[in-house]
Amino acid sequence: MNRSTAPSGLTRAALMRRAAAAAGAAAGGAAVLAVAAAPGESKPSAAQDKKILAAALVLEDLQAAFYARALRDAGLSGEQREFARTVGDHERAHAAFIRKALGADAKPPPKFDFGETTADAHSFATAAQQLEDVGLAVLNGQGPNLTPATLAAAAKIVSVEARHASWIRDISGAVPAPAAVDVGLSVKEGLARVRAMGIVIS
Amino acid sequence: MSEKQPVLLADVDADGALTEALGRMHGSTRAEALRTAALGGAALLGAAAGAPAAFAAGGHRQDVAILSFALLLEELQAVFYTEVERNKVLHGGLKRQATIVGAHERAHVRALRVALGKKAPKRPHFDFGAATEGPAAFRRTAVAFEDLAVAAYKGQAPRISSRAYLASALSIHSVEARHAAWIRRLAGRQPVQGPFDEPLSGHEVATIVAKTRFVMQMQTKGKPRFTG
Numbered sequence: 001m002n003r004s005t006a007p008s009g010l011t012r013a014a015l016m017r018r019a020a021a022a023a024g025a026a027a028g029g030a031a032v033l034a035v036a037a038a039p040g041e042s043k044p045s046a047a048q049d050k051k052i053l054a055a056a057l058v059l060e061d062l063q064a065a066f067y068a069r070a071l072r073d074a075g076l077s078g079e080q081r082e083f084a085r086t087v088g089d090h091e092r093a094h095a096a097f098i099r100k101a102l103g104a105d106a107k108p109p110p111k112f113d114f115g116e117t118t119a120d121a122h123s124f125a126t127a128a129q130q131l132e133d134v135g136l137a138v139l140n141g142q143g144p145n146l147t148p149a150t151l152a153a154a155a156k157i158v159s160v161e162a163r164h165a166s167w168i169r170d171i172s173g174a175v176p177a178p179a180a181v182d183v184g185l186s187v188k189e190g191l192a193r194v195r196a197m198g199i200v201i202s
Numbered sequence: 203m204s205e206k207q208p209v210l211l212a213d214v215d216a217d218g219a220l221t222e223a224l225g226r227m228h229g230s231t232r233a234e235a236l237r238t239a240a241l242g243g244a245a246l247l248g249a250a251a252g253a254p255a256a257f258a259a260g261g262h263r264q265d266v267a268i269l270s271f272a273l274l275l276e277e278l279q280a281v282f283y284t285e286v287e288r289n290k291v292l293h294g295g296l297k298r299q300a301t302i303v304g305a306h307e308r309a310h311v312r313a314l315r316v317a318l319g320k321k322a323p324k325r326p327h328f329d330f331g332a333a334t335e336g337p338a339a340f341r342r343t344a345v346a347f348e349d350l351a352v353a354a355y356k357g358q359a360p361r362i363s364s365r366a367y368l369a370s371a372l373s374i375h376s377v378e379a380r381h382a383a384w385i386r387r388l389a390g391r392q393p394v395q396g397p398f399d400e401p402l403s404g405h406e407v408a409t410i411v412a413k414t415r416f417v418m419q420m421q422t423k424g425k426p427r428f429t430g
Contacts (some may be wrong), residue, residue, distance in 0.1 A: 013257055021422035055409035086394065095264055095399075109429060140373055144372070145366065149360070151359060152359075152401070155356045155375070155399075157398065158372070158376055159378075159399040160379070160396075160397060162375075162377070162383070163380070163399075164383075165380060166381075166382075166383035166393065169392040170383075170384060170393075176381075176383065177380035178379060179300065180310060181313075181377055184369065184372070193222075
């Protein structure tokens with residue numbers, strides 16, 4: 001499937017400008033369509049799918065380990081606890097799903113140091129919101145780089161991550177959907193945000 | 203569009219949100235009939251949205267058909283939220299949700315209209331009946347709409363050829379999922395139904411939307427309506 005062809009009569013740049021202008025005008029400038037975040041230009045291939053899935057697996061393993069640790073250490077109760085338990089199950093299911101897709105190429109989970117992010121309920125809520133927002137942003141950013149079959153599989157996960165993000169935001173009293181569009185991130189940007197939270201992946 | 207396996211509404215409406223919403227529109231007997239009715243009929247919405255044939259054509263024509271279809275779903279939602287705001291029947295958390303989500307849906311409409319340019323289809327007329335006249339009906343319908351939008355974008359995304367269009371569709375898809383979780387929690391439902399959200403085909407979505415009878419121009423035998 002060819003994804004690089006500009007629609008007839010419009011250059012890609014012009015299209016992006018128009019789309020970005022519309023979204024910006026519509027949402028008060030806060031939201032710009034993800035096209036403005038310029039997903040990587042590499043053409044989808046099976047080899048590239050594996051690279052992206054490997055990166056997604058690290059993020060799913062990280063989330064699964066984060067919720068397991070938080071359930072043990074963060075002193076969660078009520079809906080926060082229900083959230084951590086439910087979402088932790090989902091992240092484990094996602095990791096298993098991606099491992100199966102990668103087959104022999106799947107790596108075991110890295111070691112994670114969650115620092116202070118699981119020290120108490122408040123730190124947990126802040127970190128969970130950031131991790132869910134980053135997880136879905138990376139999947140959104142990489143979506144256009146996937147082959148259609150792998151994109152279809154990834155899309156089943158990304159909206160669940162978005163539901164998680166919305167849920168924890170609502171629990172915390174933040175706006176569940178802060179913008180009209182969720183702008184994509186590169187894997188590199190996503191991992192940098194995780195590190196900025198004080199989480200170490202080794 | 204080729205004939206597909208019949209799909210039961212019950213298959214795609216895991217916790218009955220859509221059936222409940224339909225029940226409010228048409229009475230419980232009709233909802234019960236819909237629950238067991240095979241959704242294999244004419245894809246009215248697809249036809250109105252532009253070109254069922256183009257759905258299978260690939261490339262730019264297919265992209266235009268997909269975006270036109272997405273535009274219709276966004277307009278359906280945008281008008282729904284705008285109308286419920288005008289009716290001033292919501293308060294507190296629901297009012298806040300409708301205000302913010304309504305602005306998002308209107309932003310999606312504008313972005314899709316700009317992307318489609320002259321190829322954008324005209325906006326149809328909508329009639330939401332009681333769905334915008336009270337908080338309970340609004341809540342049920344909003345849950346159904348948001349879950350439906352998530353499944354619709356998910357079904358179409360892998361079929362989009364243009365990377366720019368695809369990136370836009372994905373950036374909207376996850377926001378619809380945020381909306382869905384938000385309204386589900388407000389409605390006392392689980393924000394997330396399971397670890398994986400399943401897609402719906404364009405045919406399935408079109409059939410479900412047609413059965414709501416919210417879209418007036420989509421009906422082949424609908425009553426004529428005074429539109430001012």
